Amino acid sequence: MAHQKVAAEMTNPNRALRGKYAIVGVGQSDLGQVPGFSSLGLLNKAMHNAVEDAGLAKTDVNGIICRGPDDVYTHHQRMGELLGIDAEFSTTLDNGGASQILSIILAVMAIDAGLCDVVLCGYGRDSWSRTHRDTSTRMSVPLVPPEQERAEFNAEVGMFGAVAMHALGASRHMALYGTSKDDLGSIAVAFREHALRNPSAQMKQPLTLEKYHSGRQIVDPFNVYDCSLVTDGAGAVVVCSAERAKDLKQPPVLISGFGTFNNLRGWYYDEHMTDTAARRSGEKAFSMAGIQPEDIDTAQLYDCFTYMVLTQLEDYGFCKKGEGGPFAASGALALDGSLPCNTSGGQLSEGHVEGMLQILEGVRQLRHAYQSERQVTNAEWALVSGHGGNTVCHSSLILQRGGG
Amino acid sequence: MTAVSRPTPRPSPETSHFWEACQEGRFLLPKCADCGSHWFPPSGFCPECWSRNWEWEHASGLGLLHTFVIFRRQYHPAFEPPYAVGVVHLKEGPRMLSRIVTEDIDKLRVGMALKLTWDRSGDWMIPAFQVL
Numbered sequence: 134m135a136h137q138k139v140a141a142e143m144t145n146p147n148r149a150l151r152g153k154y155a156i157v158g159v160g161q162s163d164l165g166q167v168p169g170f171s172s173l174g175l176l177n178k179a180m181h182n183a184v185e186d187a188g189l190a191k192t193d194v195n196g197i198i199c200r201g202p203d204d205v206y207t208h209h210q211r212m213g214e215l216l217g218i219d220a221e222f223s224t225t226l227d228n229g230g231a232s233q234i235l236s237i238i239l240a241v242m243a244i245d246a247g248l249c250d251v252v253l254c255g256y257g258r259d260s261w262s263r264t265h266r267d268t269s270t271r272m273s274v275p276l277v278p279p280e281q282e283r284a285e286f287n288a289e290v291g292m293f294g295a296v297a298m299h300a301l302g303a304s305r306h307m308a309l310y311g312t313s314k315d316d317l318g319s320i321a322v323a324f325r326e327h328a329l330r331n332p333s334a335q336m337k338q339p340l341t342l343e344k345y346h347s348g349r350q351i352v353d354p355f356n357v358y359d360c361s362l363v364t365d366g367a368g369a370v371v372v373c374s375a376e377r378a379k380d381l382k383q384p385p386v387l388i389s390g391f392g393t394f395n396n397l398r399g400w401y402y403d404e405h406m407t408d409t410a411a412r413r414s415g416e417k418a419f420s421m422a423g424i425q426p427e428d429i430d431t432a433q434l435y436d437c438f439t440y441m442v443l444t445q446l447e448d449y450g451f452c453k454k455g456e457g458g459p460f461a462a463s464g465a466l467a468l469d470g471s472l473p474c475n476t477s478g479g480q481l482s483e484g485h486v487e488g489m490l491q492i493l494e495g496v497r498q499l500r501h502a503y504q505s506e507r508q509v510t511n512a513e514w515a516l517v518s519g520h521g522g523n524t525v526c527h528s529s530l531i532l533q534r535g536g537g
Numbered sequence: 538m539t540a541v542s543r544p545t546p547r548p549s550p551e552t553s554h555f556w557e558a559c560q561e562g563r564f565l566l567p568k569c570a571d572c573g574s575h576w577f578p579p580s581g582f583c584p585e586c587w588s589r590n591w592e593w594e595h596a597s598g599l600g601l602l603h604t605f606v607i608f609r610r611q612y613h614p615a616f617e618p619p620y621a622v623g624v625v626h627l628k629e630g631p632r633m634l635s636r637i638v639t640e641d642i643d644k645l646r647v648g649m650a651l652k653l654t655w656d657r658s659g660d661w662m663i664p665a666f667q668v669l
């Protein structure tokens with residue numbers, strides 16, 4: 134028996150890191166339409182708030198990991214300059230919406246390697262101010278900077294934007310498994326209900342399935358309610374050892390499992406649109422944490438579009454492949470459902486900060502930070518996901534309530 | 538009305554021969570002489586076996602509709618919605634993004650058989666696919 138246990142540990146070397154590090158501080162900026170701040174300014178504020186939340190001082194921080202806004206080079210240097218911090222370890226990541234969890238994974242790796250002790254991870258964007266603040270800006274400023282667009286095999290056939298890219302996946306899932314617009318709509322409706330309980334969420338109006346179906350079509354099968362919000366906002370977390378966390382201000386939230394997988398051969402390859410990198414990324418995270426999907430009390434899933442939630446529910450093993458639609462439509466994602474999901478409203482209804490707010494929400498749920506109307510009862514385990522990088526990069530994070 | 542032209546491809550050194558052939562109405566794919574794989578987009582080595590021993594081959598121009606979307610919102614002044622864009626599973630194996638040309642856009646279905654046609658865009662011939 135002991136022998137078998139050793140073998141299992143050896144096949145999962147990252148189990149040695151299970152629960153060894155913790156998220157000890159979280160912070161965010163204002164969300165939504167926040168004129169007067171650049172993306173760097175928003176992140177500066179979120180990082181200040183995260184360090185203050187942890188009860189740490191600027192001088193304690195010696196690592197910085199960011200994902201830059203798309204138009205800033207060596208973003209971590211710019212942040213260190215604004216924060217007034219020289220770092221033992223710092224870098225900028227480039228995995229799109231999968232970068233935010235990756236920054237936490239990399240922080241654990243860097244601290245465990247002895248490169249630094251206390252790492253600030255964060256992301257900020259000024260999408261509303263930059264691209265949506267008035268009509269002329271909307272008409273003239275592209276959502277995606279031109280240098281990021283593929284030079285060929287894309288725009289010349291009329292392909293534009295992330296909406297269409299993800300809609301290709303939804304369209305195939307609908308054809309293969311009979312997934313319906315009602316199924317997608319149930320996800321938007323569930324997250325909106327959560328946003329109405331969150332005073333800082335961008336969306337303030339109720340959403341019914343009927344109203345969902347009346348939404349303006351963007352790229353079939355997606356209408357406006359299938360798409361995440363345009364947001365100015367930032368979020369940040371502080372990572373350090375669980376040992377050090379014991380003496381800090383907040384109840385620690387332990388980093389118990391993580392995993393990555395990147396379907397780099399592309400969204401069109403194999404069944405990558407309907408069997409996403411969430412599956413293998415999740416398998417590693419669950420294996421490291423030593424738990425099963427049914428042990429998860431709340432999931433904070435990357436919801437750039439309704440469909441990405443649906444496929445991740447399947448890919449993480451909360452239901453069988455093809456059954457994500459009926460699972461979501463059953464009400465499972467509600468606060469009192471079997472898998473309370475995106476309990477702050479998600480990117481569809483709270484604000485789109487590329488997965489950063491999902492990490493913050495996972496931490497707050499495990500701290501039992503909320504009054505009962507927003508709190509997942511007795512939340513012990515949270516799964517958080519990140520997806521992006523030309524639709525194929527994925528990161529998974531399993532958090533556990535600490536101090537128990 | 539001012540005509541706005543469509544975005545045109547900006548070929549790389551590895552893809553320029555593909556585009557030159559397109560301008561003559563020829564649809565080519567790289568084929569590995571060692572493992573027999575075709576691949577797309579064109580590149581200098583076989584992505585399956587890493588062989589450098591390959592040549593251009595005339596592709597059949599046949600394929601199946603892997604998935605598709607219909608643009609309802611206008612993203613570009615030269616592309617008037619509604620129009621369909623799909624991923625074509627080419628008979629030779631690779632997949633490529635393409636305009637899907639059809640009489641009735643609402644009758645498109647995943648799995649439909651497709652064949653090559655050409656989309657003229659200014660001085661360019663762009664491969665497109667139509668329902669068989």
Ligand SMILES: [Zn+2]
Nearest residue numbers: 569572583586
């Ligand atoms: Zn080969």
